[in-house]
Amino acid sequence: MSHKENTAEVESSNMTGTEDPTNDEMLVQTDVSDGLSASTSVSETTNAETIIRADDINVWYGDEQALQNISMEIPENSVTAMIGPSGCGKSTFLRCINRMNDLIDVARVEGELTLRGKNVYDDDVDPVALRRRVGMVFQKPNPFPKSIYENVVYGLKIQGIEGDYDEIVEESLKRAALWDEVKDRLHESGLDLSGGQQQRLCIARAIATDPEVLLMDEPASALDPVATSQIEDLVEELAEDYTVVIVTHNMQQAARISDKTAVFLTGGELVEFDDTQKIFENPESQRVEDYITGKFG
Amino acid sequence: MATQSDTDQIQGFGQVSRTTGVIFRYLLMGATMFGIVTLAILLVYVANDAIQPLTADAGWYLVFFVTFVAPTTLVGAYLYRTNVDALKLGLLVVGMLAVTLMFSGGVAIVFVDIVPPLVSLSYAIGLLVPFAAVVLMTKYEDAIPFTARVAATGAIFFLSLFGIPGYYHSIPEMVQKIPVVPTEWVIITLVFGGVVAVVVGQYFARIRENTRAGVVAGVAALAATGAAAVSGMFTGVNPTALAVVAAGAFVPTAAYAGGAALTREEERIGLLLAAVVIGGSLVGAGIVDVLGFAGPQSWVDWQFLTSSHSGTAENAGLYPAIGGSILLMVTVAALSFPLGVGAAVYLEEYAPDNVFTRFIDVNISNLAGVPSVVYGLLGLGVFVTYLGQPTGTVLIGGATLALLILPIVIISSREAIRSVPQDMRQASYGMGATRWQTVKNVVLPEAFPGILTGTILALGRAIGETAPLIMIGAPNVLFNLPTELSSKVSAMPLQVYAWSSLFASEDFYTKAVPAGVVVLLAVLLAMNSVAIVLRNKFESES
């Protein structure tokens, strides 16, 4: 189990290469059915701000390159937004973090991506164990065709997490701002909810297992303004306990809720990554400014 | 002038193309209707031979017209105009009664003549005990390693079913040795009727949200089964068979109708149709009996269904073939379902997309089109010649037919699995589920109705196959029901074939053969209607 020292140079000038304590064992799991509980594995990192570090990530779908030399550092307990034109690889990058790309036959990932210092692409990392620590909410609401209650406890059951399920369900639904609307019909199908409610149910499902990182791929793209602002409030609230990485096409949304913003541009390159305020007020690159002001993209 | 000739031309063209279109349309319609009409004529012809409707008295027709046809038509037309959903409910109840009667009749044959209730019960217990142990073990699945669990599962099942010869009896043996054995119908009433009663009780407890209602319904269901069995002792009908039919057909249908009456206020008027159909036919039968009007001299009658082959067409029957077909279907289902679904899950969820899997893919599609004679040859070659099994047994026949429908089961199961949205799998994997957990918790539950529909349709194909059975040496004439997997087996299509070839005579052609065909088609129709109802239910839910 060797953790390669991270000495590679980072492209972006505004990145400070902080070294974080290694935490190798956490992802390594030989028998999944042992039921690694994500909630027990939050480490007491005090000095390290960075939780996810991407280092020279390249992704190909067959012969087509979707991401080029992406390097960035995502700080803990914050909201990091990914913006950029359609097809520039935002979802692809998100899927690199929890290795959902493994499920796509033609996808190939090169480079290093560390979660708390452990490269998730090391051979001894079980992607299933990784996904138990990195929750995901998808662009399209995708509740299971089961009851609302069963949807929320799904992760607990498959991960073998024990506890008072009723309480966890109530708490997760409350955090996802859905409890009041569904508390009287927990045993009705999750598919009978409206689109916005379904998306909040998916968020409740993702946070029920208490992951360390929450990836959200355009969670509000199919929702009306009211539901969208509910989700935005929720994201800001979640950032107190979780690290949230969110993809969005909505500039105002990124500006409102995120601490850091990454701008991808066509061809799969990361053009700029900085504090959100800086990106929106005083971007380094002309292309980013053009994109943000709507001149192109 | 110019305008005039222009419109002329346009009209002319329009006329020509319209004629072509009309001709083409009717040609296509003719092509569509040709097959259907030909088949319909053939079926009417066969049914006429088998049932001989014209031999009935005019009085018989009159009585049934008054008690059955007229009220049914009136109620049906009224419902059709006012409340189509209610009509559907009524038809569903009538259909459910017909189909469950047919299937529980089959189950009754099994209990009465193939596997005695005590033996079935002993094996049921022998399977239930280890199953309970395994379920218990999954509770502690974290504490016991996977391989140990697999080994323990195998050992428990083996010990329970086979025991250790000389040292320790298997559970079925122990059950069969119990000194005080209740009579067969008591066993059936308590076990089969008991299970049905529990299900009915839970159903009513749920819809009434009241445990007492459930208990009352359950006790009533059990009492009804017992009463049916006891009535058999006075009327001379086999009480075991009556208990099975009551528990398998009357009680479930009544429970469904009762549940609908309680919960579906809008549609419960439709139950009137069921009442008119059932009541009308009973009343009609009673009046005809009292007045002495003779019904049609149908060749499909009780005697035909319950006796075996005979030298004269009038006395010939289908009973051993019906029993054989039932046993074959059970064997085929038990073999092809797990194999087919397993292969489908592997190919859809696990197999990588490479040359090898594509090769398998193409070949499964090809295998689905291989003539059944070839499968018969395969069965003969593999099981009889190579493995040295005796010819024509239930096991060999079932295995050969299972091979025959395996590609169809695989293809339809894959279809069902593929129709589970990719989103669902992503959601599950995203939560940190393993592949197996995703398959078990998300994919299979969603795909199950589709898999079941496909399997039933495939079984329908197997039940009508003759050639493979001839190839593996199934006997043409059998006078007793097969009682074990290693007994010789006949089947309905094989018996019909034997009547029309070996015993070819005017008599068999016009009496036994049509009757056999009608029974076979009725069974097929019942199976397909179950599949269609399942599919519609599934589609309207999603």
Ligand SMILES: Nc1ncnc2c1ncn2[C@@H]1O[C@H](COP(=O)(O)OP(=O)(O)OP(=O)(O)O)[C@@H](O)[C@H]1O
């Ligand atoms: N499963 C796949 N197979 C092949 N190519 C893919 C696959 N998924 C994405 N791509 C390609 O990779 C590139 C990046 O896609 P990605 O989905 O990451 O873009 P995106 O930034 O999320 O776009 P959007 O904003 O429209 O969601 C695109 O050119 C796309 O065609």
Ligand SMILES: [Mg+2]
């Ligand atoms: Mg995307």
